Amino acid sequence: MNVPLLVIVLVAVIGALLICTIRPHDHQEGDPDRIIHTHYTAHARQRMNERQVTCSQVEAVVARPTRFHRDPAQRSVRLERDFSKGTLKVWVAEPWDHGAHTVAVKTTAWCCRETFSIPTEAIGRVIGCGGRTIEEISSLTGSHIHIRDDGTVLISGDNALSSAAAKARVLDLVGRASAPTRDPFEGR
Structure with missing residues (x-):
């Protein structure tokens, strides 16, 4: 193999590696590394502050909800995920689906449970x-x-x-x- 051809192949490989690391990946539905852009309404931010809900908790619910319920009258979807301190409910604006890349968070609420005899x-x-x-x-x-x-x-x-x-x-x-x-x- 001659040197100019080797240099061309090496440059092509390095270029391909750079392109792959710089360009965002197309994430598949259910992929935990999927990037979701989350926008918060003023109301959502106020409720999050009052209820001690963090952005990372909301983003975890949006990325991987365990349950969801559509509310056509309110044009929203309630996403839920269980955490150690309770269930976090996050209401997002329609349209929403599992593969969404952008969501608008309308409000949040904790549901904390106690069970005893x-x-x-x-x-x-x-x-x-x-x-x-x-x-x-x-x-x-x-x-x-x-x-x-x-x-x-x-x-x-x-x-x-x-x-x-x-x-x-x-x-x-x-x-x-x-x-x-x-x-x-x-x-x-």
Whole structure:
């Protein structure tokens, strides 16, 4: 092989390598390295700040959602992904599909969950007369509370603080329900 031909081949190989590293790759659907340009509305940025949601968390949901639900009336799609602290919900503007390269984030919300058990004899005290006690806890904490017949308590809220506050109130009621009562006539 003569030297000029070798130089030409070497230059061609180096040029091809440079082109491949500089030019963005065409990413396939489901590719974790796919580049997605995310635009945030002012409302989304405000909610992210209030709810302690980071851009990297939103981008993880947008890139690989575990669930999604289309809402034609709002012209949006709710994307969801589970994290250790709860489920992050991200609403993006239509059109959206798994292969989208650009998305507009409309808003975000956490769904934080707590699950624990209480004694079945304490269920009535936590629910209260006509459900007033449990409704009051839900209202004060901004959480949704459901108690199963076996004493399993399911709490979901927009943030970890509201879920923890609801759990603390339920456990406080359970503690009062299980505390021994003193006979007022004892010792007389």
